[in-house]
Every structure is written in structure tokens, then in C-alpha cells.
Amino acid sequence: MIYIRRNWDLVPNEVRDALAKVDAELEAISDEKERKAFIEKNCEAWSPLRKYLGSMSHEKCWYSEASERVSRYEVDHFRPHGRAKQASKTFAEGYCWLAFKRDNFRLAGQLCNRTNKEHSEETVGKGDWFPLVEPEKRATRQHRDTASESPVLLDPCDPEDPYKLWFNDDGNVVPDPDLDETTQNLVEQAIIQLGLRQTKLNKARASTLNKCRRALIQYKDVQKLPKGQRTERDIRNAEQARALLLAMASPSGEFAAAVRCFLIANGLKEFARRDELAHLAMQAEEV
Template identity: 40%
Template sequence: MIYVKRSAGLIPPDLLNSAMVAEQQLERLPPEQRADFIRAHSHIWRAFKRYLSEMSYGKCWYSESPEAQSHLDVDHFRPKLEARRSENFCDKPGYEWLAFSWDNFRLSAQLSNRPVRNEETDATEGKGSWFPLVEGSPKACWDDRCVGREQPMLLDPANLDDVRLIEVQADGRMGPSKFCLGTDRKRVQTSIVRLGLDLPRLKEARLRVMRHVGELCEALGELIEAGSDDEGFADKAPTKRLMKALRDKTHPCEPYAAAARAQLRAMALDQLCIAPEEV
């Protein structure tokens, strides 16, 4: 998971307006008609897919999987029709008033968005309608839309503070970063399961990136060592090209850039990671 910077400027005004009109129509409906209205207008949020994809360079906002390798859904971060808080409790309705709010949309690979069995653990993972809250958190509803005071258990890729809590581990799995303490560690573990972040094929994809980055780092190290006492060799060596290749691996447009960044940190070369101001 890496931070996704959202931009309303990428979305056509006509599409934003159609979503706003649907919101206004929904507001005027009695409670018993809202769910059917939302289902009948699913084409509105699906129309945002292209523009959400542009914001994340064609990658799932949760897993960093590229669109070419994964069917992507427009996920409602706060579920629209029901919100499952635990195995035994589900709030119905969910966050109906956010059904057409593009602020609530996240682009998600189907393996992150839909329930799926983890082949390694045999557990069911995937977000579905899951949206647990930290114990004691306020809970928003139609009559009290206090989403700004809610404390979700799931990490949000559109929230930079959340993204800083999670990182790729040496074995390709996701885990808490050094900045993650207390309740945030539970949030990371919950997010890993509910967003399907450690499914076997996803873990293997990260490891492939990490191995490639490791090989490039070793080659770079050999060039630096060989050129340290030989100015002629140093001038001809493709050192800068290798450094650029490593930096490019950490760009947000690259699949599993978080894995590339983690490998560079592990090899004490994190200065080669692309800085936020360079994107």
C-alpha cells in the first residue's frame, strides 16, 4: 500500500454533477426506498473507475496490483448498504448517504474487494462490506454523519498517516512499520486480512520485485567498489543508469513500489527512493 493522491481535476464536471444529482435525489427518498435507488444507479460510481485509475497509475489502491493483472472494482471505502463490524454484528443500513460521493471511492482489485479464500491459511479474506471501528469510536449514521470523528480499523490509502503505518516485510508479507504502535498495530493486522494484502500470489509478486531490486543493488555496489580506485573505469561504468533504474522502481507508477522501497531500505540505500516532491 502506498499513498494515493486524489484529484477532482481529473474527473469530468458532467460526471461529478451526475453524482451530485443522484445524492440529492437519494436525500429526498424515504428510508425503505434508498437501497433500491442505490442499486439501480450503480453505473454512476462505475463511471469513476477510469479517473480513479489515473490517480493510482492503473493500480489497485490497496494492493498495488496493476490493472493488467487484476480486474478492478470501484470500492466504497465506507460500505453503502451494510457495514459489517465483526463476525457477529452488521449495521444495516450502512453509509447510504456516501453511495455517490467520489470521496468515498477507492479503486480495488477484486481479490482485495471481494471475499476470497487464502490458499495458505484457508481463511476468507477480502473487504466486502467489512468496516470495523476502533473500540469506543463514534459511529456515523444517516442522522449523525460524523465520519470525520470515526476511527476505522481499516487503513485508507488516501490517508498519508495510515500509509506510514504499514510496510513490506523481508518475506514479502505486509506488516507494521516502525512508526506503528498500540492500537495502530491491530489496525494493520485487520487491514492485511480484510484487504487481502497477504494472499500468496501477491506476496510472490512483491518478492519478485524485491529480488530484482536486490540484484540491481548488488551490481551497483560492485561498480562502486571497482570504480573507487580506478577513475577511468568509474567514468565509463553505468553507475548512474543503475541508480536511475532503482529509483524508477520506487515511483508510484510502478507495480509494488512499496516492495522496492522496502528492499532499498533493507540494503541501506533508501536515499535512492523517489521523494514525494519528485512525483
């Protein structure tokens, strides 16, 4: 997972206007059952956003960074509009008023978005999960302010959340070991509920890291030589390896977060840039 900057300018006006229309119609409905029926009837309203959300993430799942390795992409509601699962058998009122709000949409591979055991011994996937650190502060339709909420799930649209993950050389994902124990436990919960630890995903990440490993060895073999002893072929090999590693660690690279962890662990932290955060620095300069 890396930070995703949402660029709504990519979405045509007619798509945004259609969403705004059904959102206004939903707002006018006061009866709970009628609201639920209306949302189900108009659930295709957010489907056109799928390809534009994909453009915002270089065609990767926002949670796993996989390119169609977690089944087909779906438009996920970060805060579920039906019901919100706090614990195994504990549910709260869902966020029905956010059913057609664009800021609540994320792009998710089906096996991250839906609960399943297809590539895991335990049930993984988001489904209705939306636990809060302090459940008593959950927003409701009557009191809609979500600013007081502290979600357990990691949000790719929050600049802090994606970097709480660490990826091992075997492709497995774990909480960043530098986090405090309480936060690590919460991140571990998020990993399971977002379906980030599945054998298919782990193998795919491991394959990407093997490619990264070969380029790293090629680069470091040249770096061991004094500059005056490097042949033209050595220089070319180093340039090719450097370019490949930088490309794999870029926001467009599949499993870029895992690649960055690998580079940091192997002494090339200067290649593990977080270019997706650059626009936040530009915003700060404008303030």
C-alpha cells in the same frame, strides 16, 4: 500501499454532474428500503469513474499497488453503503448517504475488494468490513460526521496510513515493527481485511524485489570501488542501476512501497523517496 492524491480535475464535468444528480435524488428519499433499492438501481453511476481513479494511481490498485494482479478493478466504497461489518457477526448501519459521494470512492482489485479464499488459506478481502476502534462513535444517516471515527482499515487517501506497512524480502506484508503493539494489531487486522496478504500478491511482490535485488547488487558492486578506479563501464552500470531503483521506488512503480522497504533494509534509504507526498508540503507553504 502508498498515499493517493485524488485529482478530480481529471474527471469530466458530465461524469461529476451525473453523480451529483443521483446523489441529490437519493437525498430526497427518506424510506430505508427505497434508498437501498435506489442505490442498487443506480449502481452503474460510479462505474465511469474507474478509469479516472486509475489515472490517479498510475493504473494500480489503491490498496495493493498491483497492476491487475488482483483481478479486474472495481470502484470501492471505502465506507460501505449497505452495511458496515464491525466483527465476525456484528454489523452496523451502512453509510448510505455516501453511496454517490466521490470522496468515498477508492480503486480496488476485485480480490482485495471482495471477500475470498482464492489465494489464501483464510478468508481475506474487504467486502462489508469497516470496523472502528471505537464503534460507539460510528456516524449514522442522522449524525453524519465521520471525523470522530477511527477506522481500522488503512486508507490510501490518508497520508499517515499507507506507511504503517512493512514488506519483507519474500514479498509478505506485515505491520511496521516500529509501531506500538496495539497499532500493530490493528494494522494486522487491516492487512487481512484488505486482502494485502495473498499468495499471488506475495509472489508478484517477491518477483519485483528480486529485480530490485539484482540492480542493488550491481549498484553496490560499483560503489565498493574508489571513484578513481571505476571504468566507464562501471560508471554506466551504476547509473543504470540507480535509475532503475529510483524508478521502481517512484509512485508509478508497481509495489513501490515494498521496493522502498527493501531499499531501506539494504542501506539505500536515500532512494526510498515518497514523492507522492510532495504536494502536501506545497499546500503547507501556501497556508
